[in-house]
Amino acid sequence: EVQLVESGxxxxxxxxxxxxxxxxxxxxFSNAWMHWVRQVPGKGLVWVSYINSDGxxxxxxxxxxxxxxxxxxxxxxxxxxxxxxLRAEDTALYYCxxxxxxxxxxxxxxxxxxxx
Amino acid sequence: xxxxxxxxxxxxxxxxSVTISCTGTSSDIGTYDFxxxxxxxPGRAPKLIIYDVSRRPSGVPYRFSGSKSGxxxxxxxxxxQVEDEADYYCCSHTGSYTWMxxxxxxxxxx
Numbered sequence: 001e002v003q004l005v006e007s008g009x010x011x012x013x014x015x016x017x018x019x020x021x022x023x024x025x026x027x028x029f030s031n032a033w034m035h036w037v038r039q040v041p042g043k044g045l046v047w048v049s050y051i052n053s054d055g056x057x058x059x060x061x062x063x064x065x066x067x068x069x070x071x072x073x074x075x076x077x078x079x080x081x082x083x084x085x086l087r088a089e090d091t092a093l094y095y096c097x098x099x100x101x102x103x104x105x106x107x108x109x110x111x112x113x114x115x116x
Numbered sequence: 117x118x119x120x121x122x123x124x125x126x127x128x129x130x131x132x133s134v135t136i137s138c139t140g141t142s143s144d145i146g147t148y149d150f151x152x153x154x155x156x157x158p159g160r161a162p163k164l165i166i167y168d169v170s171r172r173p174s175g176v177p178y179r180f181s182g183s184k185s186g187x188x189x190x191x192x193x194x195x196x197q198v199e200d201e202a203d204y205y206c207c208s209h210t211g212s213y214t215w216m217x218x219x220x221x222x223x224x225x226x
Contacts (some may be wrong), residue, residue: 035215037162044119044220045154045162045205050213059213095161102150102209103167110161 009111022096138206150209
């Protein structure tokens with residue numbers, strides 16, 4: 001069974017930093033593309049970042065470019081999202097997702113980040 | 117990067133069909149056949165129900181179907197069921213390994 005478990009969320013002040021983790025199991029993680037997607041309470045889903053299977057290519061939404069960094073440790077089946085210079089508008093539930101054919105085929109339950 | 121355009125809400129009675137549209141541009145939906153749809157019940161993880169415009173993952177009921185014409189993608193739910201009441205989001209690849217979601221459509225079963 002595919003499982004994605006996010007962790008690392010919390011409450012912090014504007015300008016702070018946080019690192020989210022997503023532990024994966026049940027599939028060949030080292031060959032999987034991964035994403036982070038966020039949802040502000042009461043609002044829609046927003047794509048945040050992508051990383052390819054070996055971590056050599058990453059991409060970001062304009063709203064987080066230069067502040068967030070996605071990375072992965074294939075030995076630990078974990079993908080990370082380092083978030084710096086956090087703003088109130090980064091407050092959201094952050095999901096990690098596994099990509100299959102350019103779609104987010106499996107999702108975790110999310111971890112909540114509150115910047116206030 | 118602005119969101120793909122979806123109608124805010126749609127409703128139907130059990131057994132009816134509803135269609136949700138998702139309008140993008142020639143830079144996203146119009147160029148790529150990597151359109152996906154997600155069902156999201158509040159408090160739960162989103163669920164992929166359509167990928168590659170019209171393909172259904174294993175286990176997704178046949179009543180969910182997807183299509184695309186030009187810059188607009190559509191999701192049709194045929195034979196609406198009570199459990200289909202949820203938020204639905206479209207998503208398109210937008211080149212250079214970036215993606216964009218629609219604003220979401222709330223489906224209400226009357």
